[in-house]
Amino acid sequence: MEEPDWSFFRESLLKWYRADRRPMPWKAIDNPYHIWLSEIILQQTRVAQGLPYFERFVAAFPTVNELAAAEDDVVMKLWEGLGYYSRARNLLKAARMVAFEFGGEFPDTYAGLLKLPGVGPYTAAAIASFAFDRQVAVLDGNVFRILSRYTNDSTPIDTGKGKKHYQMLVDDALGDTSAKRFNQAIMDFGALVCTPKKALCESCPMAARCAAYRVATVYERPLKEKKLKRRNRHFHYLVISDDKERTIIEQRLDKDIWQNLYQFPLLETNSSDVETSSLATHQDWPEFLPAGELTFVKRSRPFKQQLTHQTIMATFHQFQWKAMPKKVSAAQVVKNKLLVNFAFPRLINKFFADKSLLLDLF
Ligand code: SF4
Structure with missing residues (x-):
């Protein structure tokens, strides 16, 4: 496999992001509470569906301390319709941990954020970079897809080994550029250009060096080892x-x-x-x-x-x-x-x- 050209990747991505980025209410802010709330809401929810919930939560509970003091049933009712209700239960547990154990301040490191209920490696990296400018790259479904296509990599993404492998790739892709910008750019790029079913390869700024595009395996990437059993x-x-x-x-x-x-x-x-x-x-x-x-x-x-x-x-x-x-x-x-x-x-x-x-x- 040819060595991926990461500086071309980075430059194309950031240039595209300057021109095409999606305005989101939480992008211009560095309020950790708002960033954490939006990340939890968007964990398994599309932006269009999650946005009104984000706005309702911020209006009902302007601070993490107010959310921590809310009754469970009130929060569950506000969450109604979003699905994956364990997120709402963890939201409350984490808010109470921040309010009552950390004096209302969110932890400002990747490792510290990982201790909050409902915050996994992806969410911790997102909050650490967006709210605290920490140099950590996010690895989510968008990133797996973009990297496996750009490098035409057939390593399955749903194994421990696969996750480590892609973490190394995304760290290489990030290089010294600001993680805050890079993470937002790569997620928007996955949502708008390198999408699961209708990737815009014809107009993609990375097409010239994209290995999967070159050999027509775009829709065979990324690979998964286990098929979902329902x-x-x-x-x-x-x-x-x-x-x-x-x-x-x-x-x-x-x-x-x-x-x-x-x-x-x-x-x-x-x-x-x-x-x-x-x-x-x-x-x-x-x-x-x-x-x-x-x-x-x-x-x-x-x-x-x-x-x-x-x-x-x-x-x-x-x-x-x-x-x-x-x-x-x-x-x-x-x-x-x-x-x-x-x-x-x-x-x-x-x-x-x-x-x-x-x-x-x-
Ligand atoms: S060329 Fe297509 S597959 Fe490759 S990065 Fe661009 S959109 Fe994704």
């Missing part, structure tokens, strides 16, 4: 309401997807093709629900949500419980019009949005 899960939600417009919900407390969000009582089966009448004999049927007192009303169509490692298929089974008590153990009886105050997974919000299925829940 698990199918089948959820059956019991939507139990009474004629006083109240419904039963519960909080997901187990270590599983959507931890701390709310839902209707849930039964999980091996298939979606299950009769509603057979659910009462399911081993997890809630003890507080007397099956004989429930009147079946409606069964929804299946709803689907694709997560990174799981495909969730959900069916909503609606029942009336005339003599529903004011309180039930391990769950909450909530006025329908107050359901909007609870944070639900996107799948349940889709059910709420499909008015044709609802039994006047709102």
Whole structure:
């Protein structure tokens, strides 16, 4: 393999960045709180989707101390719709660590930032360079893709060895140039030019020295060793309401997807093709629900949500419980019009949005 020309890479990248950079509200600032918040929000979210959330969080909690003092449910509600809820839980843990253990000051080194919950090597490098001008190169999906293409490197990116290898490449690519500018430039370049499916090679300033472009392997880079294995899960939600417009919900407390969000009582089966009448004999049927007192009303169509490692298929089974008590153990009886105050997974919000299925829940 030919030695990559890193000075050409750097110069082309920074020249392109001067002309084409994307304006972002946090780019012109060096406030570590804003930079950290934006990086956590954008970890698995597109910029267009994440931006309004960033603005809402900054408006609701102008400082890390105010975020640290917030109630968990308020933060989860503000996060609703962004997915990957472990990020929101870690956001709070990290804010509390900064506020209560570090006197409201973010650590200013890569190693110090890595100690914050939810901050991995990529995020620590981004904050260290953007907020504190530290000389560390970021390595994220964009960077793996650009480097593996520019050098036509077939080293898989999803192994420990692969990560070390690409860290060396990005350090070479960075050289002595300012990491703050280089990191922003390379991420924008990955988002706008060297994109996963429609790379703009024809107009790319690096095309002349790009090895994958030369040998037409652009879309075969980067390589991954492990193929993603997805698990199918089948959820059956019991939507139990009474004629006083109240419904039963519960909080997901187990270590599983959507931890701390709310839902209707849930039964999980091996298939979606299950009769509603057979659910009462399911081993997890809630003890507080007397099956004989429930009147079946409606069964929804299946709803689907694709997560990174799981495909969730959900069916909503609606029942009336005339003599529903004011309180039930391990769950909450909530006025329908107050359901909007609870944070639900996107799948349940889709059910709420499909008015044709609802039994006047709102
Ligand atoms: S030529 Fe194409 S593959 Fe190579 S760096 Fe440019 S956009 Fe990426």
